[in-house]
Amino acid sequence: MGLLRKIRDTGQVAEPAPPRPEGGVPPQAREFGGSVQVRCVDAGSCNGCEIEIAAAFNPVYDAERYGARLVASPRHADVALVTGPVTRNMAEPLRRTVAAMPEPRLVVAVGDCAINCGEFAGGYGVEGAVSDVVPVDLAVPGCPPRPDEIVAALRRVTGR
Amino acid sequence: MNTVGYAAIVLQVGAVVAGAPLLTGLMRQTRARLEGRAGAGVLQPWRDVRKLLRKEPITPVGTGPAFRWAPPVLVATSLVLAVLVPLVSTESPVRGRADLIVVVALLALGTVALALAGLDTGTAFGGMGASREMTIAALVEPTILMAVFALSIPAGSTNLPVIVAGAADEPARLTSPAGLLAIAALSVAVLAETGRLPVDNPSTHLELTMVHEAMVLEYAGPDLALVEFGAQLRLTVLLGLLASLFAPWGIATSASSLAAVLLALVLVVLKVAVLGTVLAAAEVFWAKLRLFRVPELLAGSFLLALLAVTASYFMGGEGGQ
Numbered sequence: 001m002g003l004l005r006k007i008r009d010t011g012q013v014a015e016p017a018p019p020r021p022e023g024g025v026p027p028q029a030r031e032f033g034g035s036v037q038v039r040c041v042d043a044g045s046c047n048g049c050e051i052e053i054a055a056a057f058n059p060v061y062d063a064e065r066y067g068a069r070l071v072a073s074p075r076h077a078d079v080a081l082v083t084g085p086v087t088r089n090m091a092e093p094l095r096r097t098v099a100a101m102p103e104p105r106l107v108v109a110v111g112d113c114a115i116n117c118g119e120f121a122g123g124y125g126v127e128g129a130v131s132d133v134v135p136v137d138l139a140v141p142g143c144p145p146r147p148d149e150i151v152a153a154l155r156r157v158t159g160r
Numbered sequence: 161m162n163t164v165g166y167a168a169i170v171l172q173v174g175a176v177v178a179g180a181p182l183l184t185g186l187m188r189q190t191r192a193r194l195e196g197r198a199g200a201g202v203l204q205p206w207r208d209v210r211k212l213l214r215k216e217p218i219t220p221v222g223t224g225p226a227f228r229w230a231p232p233v234l235v236a237t238s239l240v241l242a243v244l245v246p247l248v249s250t251e252s253p254v255r256g257r258a259d260l261i262v263v264v265a266l267l268a269l270g271t272v273a274l275a276l277a278g279l280d281t282g283t284a285f286g287g288m289g290a291s292r293e294m295t296i297a298a299l300v301e302p303t304i305l306m307a308v309f310a311l312s313i314p315a316g317s318t319n320l321p322v323i324v325a326g327a328a329d330e331p332a333r334l335t336s337p338a339g340l341l342a343i344a345a346l347s348v349a350v351l352a353e354t355g356r357l358p359v360d361n362p363s364t365h366l367e368l369t370m371v372h373e374a375m376v377l378e379y380a381g382p383d384l385a386l387v388e389f390g391a392q393l394r395l396t397v398l399l400g401l402l403a404s405l406f407a408p409w410g411i412a413t414s415a416s417s418l419a420a421v422l423l424a425l426v427l428v429v430l431k432v433a434v435l436g437t438v439l440a441a442a443e444v445f446w447a448k449l450r451l452f453r454v455p456e457l458l459a460g461s462f463l464l465a466l467l468a469v470t471a472s473y474f475m476g477g478e479g480g481q
């Protein structure tokens with residue numbers, strides 16, 4: 001009963017939807033029609049970006065209302081959210097994950113590290129940025145990017 | 161007379177096919193609202209299906225016929241169930257074949273096809289999911305059989321339309337101890353059979369906690385669309401069966417008027433929508449059971465079903481004099 005009262009008192013916490021982000025739908029994403037399954041790949045990040053991705057899917061930012069959903073398998077996914085610089089050990093798993101996704105597929109690089117190795121550039125364990133390993137379609141800059149920027153990138157893919 | 165019967169079947173199957181993704185959407189939306197989210201809308205599962213059908217099909221290396229045939233088999237068994245189960249009318253042309261044992265066997269066939277597909281992928285999680293699914297299925301199928309046997313003793317037949325028509329004529333059968341016990345047992349069995357909380361979590365991302373999801377990890381594109389659609393069909397048909405067995409009011413019992421059939425259709429859609437919303441709301445308050453506790457829950461529901469059979473056997477004998 002405590003939970004019931006809590007639900008009633010809290011009401012809706014999702015923030016009102018901001019206007020649609022600029023920049024059209026990328027050409028490969030035209031087919032998705034408002035439904036996008038997302039697979040996260042941590043290629044060696046400091047986990048700052050993961051916290052922000054988790055926040056993008058929490059009730060306040062609620063990325064699910066735009067038709068994006070996190071899934072457990074790359075076979076189910078349309079979009080790979082890749083975070084962090086690609087470490088030597090994660091280069092091959094990242095290639096295989098993207099290869100396992102059915103076409104049409106997109107790769108979104110989240111965070112400065114994923115775009116240009118950011119904080120970790122020149123590290124001995126770093127293979128390179130995400131675009132050195134797999135083709136990147138969209139990038140979300142920031143260290144870490146804010147949840148609403150991640151949501152905006154996902155909205156460009158879902159087109160909602 | 162037969163035209164109305166066939167119309168009832170066409171309407172029923174059409175409503176189940178169109179409504180199954182909507183029911184899932186409604187349940188997700190209810191949950192989202194209770195969590196304070198805005199939610200993706202009731203139409204989202206239809207968008208998912210449309211998108212998946214446009215994607216590239218993938219057959220992983222090393223998989224064989226079991227993997228390829230499981231999605232069509234799952235959908236086909238669910239569609240046959242949607243024809244057989246009396247949701248709209250008890251006086252349909254297939255009434256002679258709508259036997260309880262056929263229904264349970266069709267459910268089991270779909271489950272086994274998917275479990276074999278999970279094994280066929282040869283991945284660790286596929287095999288794990290298949291073994292869990294079989295454990296649960298072995299406990300659930302007898303419970304469903306037992307619970308509906310308890311209802312079939314007063315009706316004197318294992319034919320579903322006869323049971324439903326009998327209950328519609330004589331509501332006292334449902335409020336007897338046997339009826340109530342059977343309701344409780346069958347509800348738990350349906351939760352387990354459709355992979356809902358507290359037996360399985362349909363939205364989990366953790367492979368170690370998966371049951372149904374673990375078996376379908378390797379499906380992509382149109383095959384995945386079929387698997388998801390099949391699961392949604394099963395949920396809809398089983399909730400509809402619950403509604404027909406325990407709240408049969410409004411179901412068309414004579415094949416004479418189209419108006420009665422249409423009214424029954426509206427009523428069954430309403431009943432299933434209410435059941436789905438209640439289930440989704442209840443799930444907010446439940447946590448998934450530890451896997452080793454699931455057999456205890458299912459054994460409990462089997463016990464209830466057994467008591468229901470015993471009760472209806474002895475008390476039915478008394479009341480029938």
Ligand code: SF4
Nearest residue numbers: 045046048111112113
């Ligand atoms: S971009 Fe910043 S927060 Fe994200 S992984 Fe790199 S260092 Fe961490």
